[in-house]
Amino acid sequence: MPVEELDPSHYPATRAAKVAEHFINTRYGSPFAWFGSSGVKKAGLEDMGVLGTKYHIEFTLKEMTRNVKSSVILYDMGLCSAEVLFHRADERKPPQVQCTCSGAFQVNTSAEEEDLYQRLRNATSLLSGNSVGHIDPEMAPFWHLGGVASSFIMLRESNESTLLNMAHIDNFTQMTKDAQLMFQYDILLHDMVSQEILKWKLLLSWSPDGGVKVLEAEWDPKCRSCERAHLTVTTGIAAEQEMKGDNNNV
Amino acid sequence: YTSSLKYQGESHHSIYNWMDSLVTEYPNLVSKEHIGLTYENHAMYVLKFSTGGSSRPAIWIDAGIHAREWVSSATAVWTANKIATDYGHDSSLTSLLNKMDIYLMIVTNPDGYVYTHTSDRMWRKTRSVNPGSMCRGVDPNRNWDAGFGGPGASSNPCSDSYHGPYAHSEVEVKNVVNFIQSHGQFKSFISIHAYSQLLMYPYGYTCTNVPDQAELDSVGRSAVNALSSLYGTQYKVGNICRIIYQASGGSIDWSYDIGIKYSFAFELRDTGRYGFLLPASQIIPTASETWLALKHIMEHVRDNAY
Numbered sequence: 207m208p209v210e211e212l213d214p215s216h217y218p219a220t221r222a223a224k225v226a227e228h229f230i231n232t233r234y235g236s237p238f239a240w241f242g243s244s245g246v247k248k249a250g251l252e253d254m255g256v257l258g259t260k261y262h263i264e265f266t267l268k269e270m271t272r273n274v275k276s277s278v279i280l281y282d283m284g285l286c287s288a289e290v291l292f293h294r295a296d297e298r299k300p301p302q303v304q305c306t307c308s309g310a311f312q313v314n315t316s317a318e319e320e321d322l323y324q325r326l327r328n329a330t331s332l333l334s335g336n337s338v339g340h341i342d343p344e345m346a347p348f349w350h351l352g353g354v355a356s357s358f359i360m361l362r363e364s365n366e367s368t369l370l371n372m373a374h375i376d377n378f379t380q381m382t383k384d385a386q387l388m389f390q391y392d393i394l395l396h397d398m399v400s401q402e403i404l405k406w407k408l409l410l411s412w413s414p415d416g417g418v419k420v421l422e423a424e425w426d427p428k429c430r431s432c433e434r435a436h437l438t439v440t441t442g443i444a445a446e447q448e449m450k451g452d453n454n455n456v
Numbered sequence: 457y458t459s460s461l462k463y464q465g466e467s468h469h470s471i472y473n474w475m476d477s478l479v480t481e482y483p484n485l486v487s488k489e490h491i492g493l494t495y496e497n498h499a500m501y502v503l504k505f506s507t508g509g510s511s512r513p514a515i516w517i518d519a520g521i522h523a524r525e526w527v528s529s530a531t532a533v534w535t536a537n538k539i540a541t542d543y544g545h546d547s548s549l550t551s552l553l554n555k556m557d558i559y560l561m562i563v564t565n566p567d568g569y570v571y572t573h574t575s576d577r578m579w580r581k582t583r584s585v586n587p588g589s590m591c592r593g594v595d596p597n598r599n600w601d602a603g604f605g606g607p608g609a610s611s612n613p614c615s616d617s618y619h620g621p622y623a624h625s626e627v628e629v630k631n632v633v634n635f636i637q638s639h640g641q642f643k644s645f646i647s648i649h650a651y652s653q654l655l656m657y658p659y660g661y662t663c664t665n666v667p668d669q670a671e672l673d674s675v676g677r678s679a680v681n682a683l684s685s686l687y688g689t690q691y692k693v694g695n696i697c698r699i700i701y702q703a704s705g706g707s708i709d710w711s712y713d714i715g716i717k718y719s720f721a722f723e724l725r726d727t728g729r730y731g732f733l734l735p736a737s738q739i740i741p742t743a744s745e746t747w748l749a750l751k752h753i754m755e756h757v758r759d760n761a762y
Binding site: 216217373 | 577610617727728
């Protein structure tokens with residue numbers, strides 16, 4: 207199929223890049239590696255007929271935890287090339303992503319991860335936290351973990367009419383000190399397109415070897431009649447999905 | 457005086473008190489005008505920067521129309537102080553204020569702003585009661601008479617983009633509309649939002665180009681170059697409909713369609729890493745870089761009278 211060139215600053219490219227960001231977080235994210243993008247360089251659209259619509263994008267990848275002061279110059283991870291396939295809206299399937307990134311984009315965080323992991327495994331009590339806007343620097347890895355875990359949901363919930371970001375972590379609770387550490391998170395997502403705030407409860411596991419996995423996820427509608435508000439503005443999303451077991455949907 | 461303000465998340469009372477102190481400190485430049493009451497009977501104030509004259513051409517800047525976008529109002533506070541302190545020292549700003557007035561509304565949705573402090577940090581809309589619905593509020597940037605009720609706005613009162621029962625149904629919007637129309641001399645209308653790092657011009661309600669597309673695009677790109685020069689912050693420039701989404705009932709579409717050519721909307725920092733919860737440490741950098749863009753636009757308005 208011919209690929210139609212797109213303006214990389216227009217929203218179709220921006221939305222596709224956001225999906226690729228979420229995909230990268232599900233594969234490579236950790237409490238010390240949380241990825242975003244800083245602008246699409248090139249974009250193309252390929253009509254895949256019954257399969258859906260495929261976006262070909264090149265964008266700059268950023269790691270978002272390293273420069274946390276006033277600067278917006280996030281840590282540059284180089285260029286990524288991605289193909290993002292949005293299935294037809296009526297199929298309600300999550301987008302499919304393939305992505306390759308240049309150079310040494312995988313940050314080496316094994317020392318920090320191992321350190322945090324051992325501290326949590328050996329602690330006498332289970333950790334929990336909440337934030338009223340302000341994040342204690344010591345809690346930052348748990349904010350990043352929540353952001354990475356949110357990407358699993360945001361990847362699954364994305365379509366051509368969404369642009370999802372994590373808006374806030376209301377609270378998190380460590381559930382176990384087992385080899386797979388488990389946490390429950392109450393998270394708010396923001397969809398820039400509908401402007402809705404979406405409340406999700408996540409159960410996730412993390413270990414340096416196993417990475418981040420979302421075990422269960424539940425959407426909490428703001429009110430009964432709001433269910434329909436959410437559905438009418440965004441398309442292709444089932445009202446109450448629960449995700450169990452394997453989070454591999456691409 | 458501004459050192460007493462932390463900028464971020466100040467209560468609207470302390471912002472209003474600070475506005476009074478700015479007027480007291482710069483009585484020959486700054487005054488405060490009351491333009492009406494909100495749904496919950498809060499006063500709506502606009503700061504007027506003027507060196508005299510009567511019916512001078514004017515520039516309108518509003519911030520905080522969406523309650524959760526706190527960095528917008530924080531930027532407006534810094535900007536108000538910047539204008540007051542730079543007048544008489546910065547030759548470009550001084551020449552601008554010798555010819556034109558600047559009106560700056562720091563908290564355009566006081567009811568919503570209060571609600572983000574007392575109840576829900578993520579509130580966006582006004583706080584009007586919607587008859588027959590449990591859900592309150594109308595999206596004040598879908599409520600203007602510009603393609604009202606069209607795509608990109610919801611008819612569901614529970615939605616964060618609910619357009620309201622009719623155009624200008626929200627008293628907050630109506631107050632601004634009345635003010636702008638009775639003033640009659642506005643040459644620029646600039647609305648400040650967050651987040652996404654965008655500088656946009658009309659239209660949102662349709663993807664058709666405005667007649668002044670080329671000029672607005674050029675001014676926007678130069679403004680963004682100025683902004684980026686400070687910290688390297690990257691912004692995108694374009695019309696609302698192509699850059700972010702088709703959205704009907706927006707304020708800068710309304711202002712453009714009543715003849716205010718230089719109509720722009722900012723979406724400030726960031727691009728989603730913090731979103732609405734931009735850390736306080738980023739306010740002054742955000743305001744400082746945005747000022748360079750605002751100044752560029754205002755200079756263009758000054759130099760291109762119509």
